[in-house]
Amino acid sequence: MDYLQRYAGKKILITGGLGFIGSNLARRLVDLGAQVTVVDSLIPDYGGNLFNIAGYEDRLRVNIADVRDPYSMRALVKGQDILFNLAGQVSHMDSMLDPFTDLEINARSQLSILEACRLENPEVRIVYAGTRQQYGRPRYLPLDEEHIQAPTDVNGVNKMAGEWFHMVYHTAYGLRTTSLRLTNTYGPRQLIRHNRQGFIGWFVRLAVEGKTIQIYGDGQQLRDLTYVDDVVDAFLRVGVSDVACGQVFNLGGQTPVSLLALAQLLVRLAGRGRVELVPWPEERKKIDIGDVYSSYARIQTALGWSPTTPLEEGLRRMIEYYTEHWEHYV
Numbered sequence: 001m002d003y004l005q006r007y008a009g010k011k012i013l014i015t016g017g018l019g020f021i022g023s024n025l026a027r028r029l030v031d032l033g034a035q036v037t038v039v040d041s042l043i044p045d046y047g048g049n050l051f052n053i054a055g056y057e058d059r060l061r062v063n064i065a066d067v068r069d070p071y072s073m074r075a076l077v078k079g080q081d082i083l084f085n086l087a088g089q090v091s092h093m094d095s096m097l098d099p100f101t102d103l104e105i106n107a108r109s110q111l112s113i114l115e116a117c118r119l120e121n122p123e124v125r126i127v128y129a130g131t132r133q134q135y136g137r138p139r140y141l142p143l144d145e146e147h148i149q150a151p152t153d154v155n156g157v158n159k160m161a162g163e164w165f166h167m168v169y170h171t172a173y174g175l176r177t178t179s180l181r182l183t184n185t186y187g188p189r190q191l192i193r194h195n196r197q198g199f200i201g202w203f204v205r206l207a208v209e210g211k212t213i214q215i216y217g218d219g220q221q222l223r224d225l226t227y228v229d230d231v232v233d234a235f236l237r238v239g240v241s242d243v244a245c246g247q248v249f250n251l252g253g254q255t256p257v258s259l260l261a262l263a264q265l266l267v268r269l270a271g272r273g274r275v276e277l278v279p280w281p282e283e284r285k286k287i288d289i290g291d292v293y294s295s296y297a298r299i300q301t302a303l304g305w306s307p308t309t310p311l312e313e314g315l316r317r318m319i320e321y322y323t324e325h326w327e328h329y330v
Contacts, residue, residue, distance in 0.1 A: 006240040008033035013080040015039045015067050015087035015113065016048070020190045021129065021182075022086040023052030024228045025235055026060060032236075036060040039067065039076055039087070046089065047191035051328040067109040073116035082125045082239045085113060085166075088159070091196040092133065095155035096283075106158035107165075114169045114177075122175060125245075126166065127238050130181040132250065132294050134160040142224075142295040145181070145248050152289055167246065176245040178238050180231075183252055183294050187228030187314060188321035192329050199259070200225065203266055204315070205330070208322055210272035216280045216288075219260025224253030224293035227309035227317075237303045244303065252296035254307050262311075269316050 012029050016022040017038025029036050040048040042064055053060065065072040067087040077083060088106050089095065095102035110128075117124050135143050136150040151157045166177040186200040195202035206213045234251055238244045257265075260275065267273040280288070299305045322329060 003237055003240050004032055007236070010034045010081045011079060012036045012082050012084065013039065013076060014084045016129075017086070018042060018048035018050060018052055018062070019086065020047050020052075020187075021185060021228060021231055022084070023049075023189050024187065025084060025086070025232045026053060027056055028232050028236070030056055030059045037063060037076065037080075039063045039065050039072075041066040041087075045194065045196070049189070049191075049328065051325070052189045067113055068104055070112040070116060073113050074120050077113075077116045077121045077124060080121060080124050082127070083113075083117065084127050084129075084235055084239065085110070086129045087113075088129065088162070089155070090131075090198070092153045092155045093196050095153055095158070099154040102154050102158050106155065107161040110162035110165050114165055114175065117175060118169065118173050122173065124176070125239060126175060126177045127235055128163060128166045128177060128179045130163040130179040130248070131156070131159045132181050132183045132292065134163065134181060135292075137289045138292050141291060142252065142293050143250065144295045145250055145298055163248070167248070170246040176242075178241075178244045178246070179248045180234055180238065180299075181248065181250045181294070182226070182231060183250070184223055184225045185228055185231050186225050187318050189228070190318070192322065203263055204318055204322060207266040207270035207273040208319060208326070210270075213263040213266065213273060213275050214278045215259050215263055215275060216278060216284065219263070219275075219277055220258050221288075222256040222258055222291040222293055223262070224256050225262075225311060225314075226251050226253050226307050227314035230307045230309055234299065234303075234305050237299075237305050241303055247302070249299035249302070250294040250296050251299065251305075252294035252307065254311065256291070256293040257311060265312065266315060266319075269312070270319055
């Protein structure tokens, strides 16, 4: 696969690089021969975890810095070939409780990063991690990139702003930016300490602990899930693709699954735990978006990407990982 060979010797900067997706991406890039620097603020509750690079500590550089600091970012982007921009606050609930912090990290700091690139390294290739949360409540399914963006929470609004900053810097300044709108990503190194960063990690924790997974309503809400290795592959394809510059791509899962079926599968794979249906809490119901799953046809046509990891296989790997490394994540 020639796109993978193109990473040998490349200088790579990953913001949010000690987090879930960032650390999996960093490890893969090191294996491909890239010179990797990961930047992370290690803010408690945001998912950054030094154990995520266990075994790779001496093979990459770690810089503990906050993307909100423009001076740090200007120094860090110098000389880099590719910037994978994954720093962000991803909790929808936290964004509603503390909207200004979400604004700082997901919108204002994105401008700091882009300004740093414009001023210090306008040739750098930039790949931004967007989210399907930007679409809000689906008007049709599967979601494609032309679907109107009407977020239902502060996080979606700020992530949309972050993406648009990347697109404006492409059209106005010629920066080579691309946004990937991620759906529910799952796999090893995901934060499982609390339930505010997506439901999958939390469901896995409850199953491994033999506890009850509570599903709201009838549990028939559909979601698509993408295994983290497949997400990493999408970033790697985009990072060395000229045709992707200035583009937005959805990622997606193989087949949508109901939350009830997903929870039952986890209980079966873990060999413990149980599933219970409960009424909707009022604050959750207000920002729920019903069924949601994305079309990845555009990136499949442009770059040949599609999800290849079956859900059961991905969840099995995830359960095995946390069973082995439990103390580093709870």
